[in-house]
Amino acid sequence: MPGLVQHACFGCRKVCNKPYSEQSGTEYPCPNCAQLLHVMGTAFRAPKRSDESQWRKVEELSRAGIWFVLNGGRKPQVLQEVAQFLEARAKAKQSRGERILARIGKPARAVTPKDQCRLHELQIGGNRKFALAGRELKPWMTVMFRDGDEWCAGTFRITDNGGNLVEPHLQIWGGKILIIGAQTVLRWPES
Ligand SMILES: [Zn+2]
Structure with a gap:
């Protein structure tokens, strides 16, 4: 249901x-x-x-x-606060992105703060949902993950091959599994 x-x-x-x-x-x-x-x-x-x-x-x-x-965090109370709120949010994302870039060195392609981000978990109607950059990430969707200085493709899953719920993960090359942790940087393939 x-x-x-x-x-x-x-x-x-x-x-x-x-x-x-x-x-x-x-x-x-x-x-x-x-x-x-x-x-x-x-x-x-x-x-x-x-x-x-x-x-x-x-x-x-x-x-x-x-x-x-x-528990979605503080939201602006009035319209006049929205611009500042969104700016602060973008800045927080940017500085995180910049820290990552500094750690891993020069990326193979230009990476904007918008196209690299973390997986967000949402509770909707008692179900676990996941979102990436404001769009829902559904099982079996292809998503790119950061591996050193490269982006690689994986398939998003929240069940194992037996159909049991497990931690959100990516199926990657050679049938390997990559558990998505707090440090895993993801982006949509088209961005
Ligand atoms: Zn209407």
């Missing part, structure tokens, strides 16, 4: 609970205007319909890839 997750239409300032699962994905039209709804997360609380400023705030956060989940 997929868990219900709040979805929002920013045009209509409406929310609805929709099942969200790896199978169903996120493609729901707004029942009012038929534009695609945005996944907000289980802990999202919709502002009053008349509160334009609060709706613009949550829209900007959502478009920056932020989900509203339990």
